[in-house]
Amino acid sequence: MIQTIPLAKLVPSKRNVRRRSDAAADAQLRADIEARGLLQNLIVTANKKPRGTFAVEAGGRRHTALKALADDGKLAADFAVPCLVLDDLGSAVAEASLAENFQKLALNPADECLAFQHFIEQGSDVDGVARRFGVTVRFVEGRLRLASLAPVVFQALADGEITLDIAKAYASTPDRERQAHVFDQMSRGYGGAHPDSIRRMMTQATVSAADPRARLVGEDAYLAAGGRIDRDLFADDTSTRWLDIAILERLANEKMDAAAATLATETGYAWIRPTLDRYVDWQQTEGLERIELKPAALTGSEQEQVAALEAQAADKIALLEDEASSDQDRAEAEIELESIEKAVEAITDKPPVLDEALRPQIGAFLVLGPDGTPRLHQTLYVERMPQEENGPDDADDEASEPAPRAVGLSQRLTDELAIQRRDILAVHVAADPDFALDLAIFLMVDRKPGHGVERYGSSLSARPPQEPVIGFKTPEAPATLARVEADQALDRSWTTLDTAEARFDAFRALGPDERAAWLGHAVAGSLEASVAGTGTGGCRFHDHLGHLLGIDVAAWWRPTAANFFDKVTKPVMFDALAEIDGPVLAARYGNAKKADLAATCEKICAGDFIGEVSTKQAARAWLPAAMRFAPEPARQADGDPATLPDEADASATELDHVSDVIDRDAA
Numbered sequence: 001m002i003q004t005i006p007l008a009k010l011v012p013s014k015r016n017v018r019r020r021s022d023a024a025a026d027a028q029l030r031a032d033i034e035a036r037g038l039l040q041n042l043i044v045t046a047n048k049k050p051r052g053t054f055a056v057e058a059g060g061r062r063h064t065a066l067k068a069l070a071d072d073g074k075l076a077a078d079f080a081v082p083c084l085v086l087d088d089l090g091s092a093v094a095e096a097s098l099a100e101n102f103q104k105l106a107l108n109p110a111d112e113c114l115a116f117q118h119f120i121e122q123g124s125d126v127d128g129v130a131r132r133f134g135v136t137v138r139f140v141e142g143r144l145r146l147a148s149l150a151p152v153v154f155q156a157l158a159d160g161e162i163t164l165d166i167a168k169a170y171a172s173t174p175d176r177e178r179q180a181h182v183f184d185q186m187s188r189g190y191g192g193a194h195p196d197s198i199r200r201m202m203t204q205a206t207v208s209a210a211d212p213r214a215r216l217v218g219e220d221a222y223l224a225a226g227g228r229i230d231r232d233l234f235a236d237d238t239s240t241r242w243l244d245i246a247i248l249e250r251l252a253n254e255k256m257d258a259a260a261a262t263l264a265t266e267t268g269y270a271w272i273r274p275t276l277d278r279y280v281d282w283q284q285t286e287g288l289e290r291i292e293l294k295p296a297a298l299t300g301s302e303q304e305q306v307a308a309l310e311a312q313a314a315d316k317i318a319l320l321e322d323e324a325s326s327d328q329d330r331a332e333a334e335i336e337l338e339s340i341e342k343a344v345e346a347i348t349d350k351p352p353v354l355d356e357a358l359r360p361q362i363g364a365f366l367v368l369g370p371d372g373t374p375r376l377h378q379t380l381y382v383e384r385m386p387q388e389e390n391g392p393d394d395a396d397d398e399a400s401e402p403a404p405r406a407v408g409l410s411q412r413l414t415d416e417l418a419i420q421r422r423d424i425l426a427v428h429v430a431a432d433p434d435f436a437l438d439l440a441i442f443l444m445v446d447r448k449p450g451h452g453v454e455r456y457g458s459s460l461s462a463r464p465p466q467e468p469v470i471g472f473k474t475p476e477a478p479a480t481l482a483r484v485e486a487d488q489a490l491d492r493s494w495t496t497l498d499t500a501e502a503r504f505d506a507f508r509a510l511g512p513d514e515r516a517a518w519l520g521h522a523v524a525g526s527l528e529a530s531v532a533g534t535g536t537g538g539c540r541f542h543d544h545l546g547h548l549l550g551i552d553v554a555a556w557w558r559p560t561a562a563n564f565f566d567k568v569t570k571p572v573m574f575d576a577l578a579e580i581d582g583p584v585l586a587a588r589y590g591n592a593k594k595a596d597l598a599a600t601c602e603k604i605c606a607g608d609f610i611g612e613v614s615t616k617q618a619a620r621a622w623l624p625a626a627m628r629f630a631p632e633p634a635r636q637a638d639g640d641p642a643t644l645p646d647e648a649d650a651s652a653t654e655l656d657h658v659s660d661v662i663d664r665d666a667a
Contacts, residue, residue: 013055110158215372271363415468430524433516457539546629565598
């Protein structure tokens with residue numbers, strides 16, 4: 001029955017199913033009660049101890065709000081609170097608490113899981129729980145499945161660290177050990193925390209027996225830990241699949257941790273960080289500074305030997321420069337001079353020496369070799385000390401204050417887009433050897449003091465740069481296929497010869513088209529990954545190159561669910577639809593689930609939908625800003641905007657000038 005009870009005699013019940021609340025919603029409730037009073041009674045049961053008090057079974061948020069108002073002096077401590085007093089019947093009280101909370105602020109999904117699980121344990125069935133609370137059987141089954149998540153994932157859901165959609169993605173497989181492993185990977189930033197990405201990771205559940213992790217752990221240890229193997233009796237180990245990646249990686253990490261600890265003791269380094277990768281990428285070295293070790297100083301005896309050899313070399317050089325020397329004397333002097341240089345190099349070329357005082361401050365990485373053997377990476381690092389603001393080593397504004405990346409794009413996705421955009425630029429550079437020649441010459445002569453830290457977006461000499469995402473591949477992308485085709489068409493007849501001299505002579509004997517193709521290949525291979533604009537990942541010079549080449553990115557790359565839409569938020573997808581055909585198109589899919597919306601965006605951007613011709617054209621041309629080669633205003637030498645002559649004609653004129661110079665030198 002309903003009766004009024006003094007506020008001071010009401011205490012929270014431990015059986016109230018709500019475990020968490022929302023601070024903003026609580027503040028609104030407190031203000032509403034202060035303005036209009038308590039509009040709904042509480043549900044309470046009488047306590048045996050202390051006598052005369054009542055436990056609030058339902059209405060805990062209202063009770064808390066009343067107490068806060070009393071503490072602020074806005075209500076009397078004996079304020080009469082209308083309450084429905086129930087008999088203490090255990091599960092009936094908890095059922096009343098849950099039923100009332102469903103009509104108020106939505107429970108945290110984790111609280112719902114525990115509440116439904118409680119009623120099932122009390123003897124109810126799924127159908128009964130669904131009928132009692134006006135929800136579907138599937139809703140109850142879904143919550144009960146979430147209750148069986150790995151503890152670390154369930155706690156993250158309870159604490160609001162992950163969304164319900166992400167929790168459902170982890171529950172796509174019942175393997176709790178794999179759930180915990182994937183959650184740990186996501187927590188370390190190994191991938192975007194998107195439900196579709198997590199779901200794919202949860203289903204990638206086999207590894208070849210030839211995998212370095214498998215070789216490190218060993219089949220016996222893996223099986224002893226409960227791992228399962230799918231073995232083909234008529235094939236080699238590369239066809240044998242290990243089914244439990246979570247177990248495999250746990251064992252592999254344990255072995256790497258043990259090896260790292262042993263090496264740290266043996267070497268005296270401050271730390272050794274193990275990784276199951278074969279290489280150390282830029283993410284792992286973030287916050288670290290590479291140590292450049294100097295070679296050992298020469299001893300007094302060694303300095304004397306070097307001085308004597310240099311004196312002998314001076315004599316031989318003088319003989320070579322003497323016009324009266326015979327050809328035989330010169331030939332012998334050249335041989336002896338080469339021998340002297342090797343002797344000097346043997347004395348001076350000492351391995352780098354580590355200062356023992358520095359040893360306790362530095363660290364290294366332990367990587368996993370392709371044969372499954374842990375190997376200490378040769379590069380040493382030290383924790384980077386923060387620089388003082390406006391210090392003498394500060395770079396220019398562009399380098400020290402990078403522009404933030406586009407809203408809605410993760411760093412991983414930005415890096416992936418940068419690689420793909422670079423590949424498109426590389427295809428066009430490789431296809432235009434004349435342009436590549438201009439670019440190569442410019443990069444070689446323009447890197448000189450006085451130009452600050454301006455970024456060219458190339459690593460010419462022409463070693464490939466380090467990718468921002470290790471192991472990211474796009475084997476079916478048009479730009480990748482075009483690069484492979486161009487690579488396979490190169491004339492490699494000269495590459496099989498034994499000596500550098502022979503290879504160089506054979507290369508020079510190639511025709512001009514074959515040599516030009518190698519030039520395009522070398523320059524294209526030096527291009528770094530970049531996205532549009534400036535700042536981290538951006539390169540204005542790449543924008544300029546793409547503008548000069550007239551690159552149509554949309555003809556080479558289209559956004560799909562796999563390469564873009566799965567990895568961005570729904571607002572980013574709605575913005576894309578709005579750019580294509582205004583807010584009406586975006587509003588049409590306002591209630592779509594994220595996975596369905598990503599698939600829809602992929603079809604629209606491919607032009608696979610019913611619509612106006614102009615809308616389809618806009619859809620087929622749409623690109624995220626990061627993938628575009630932004631046009632730029634033409635500028636005069638003094639930096640003022642101006643109208644330049646046709647760029648193709650200008651480039652041809654400059655190329656003719658360069659060719660004339662080369663021809664004159666050759667003549």
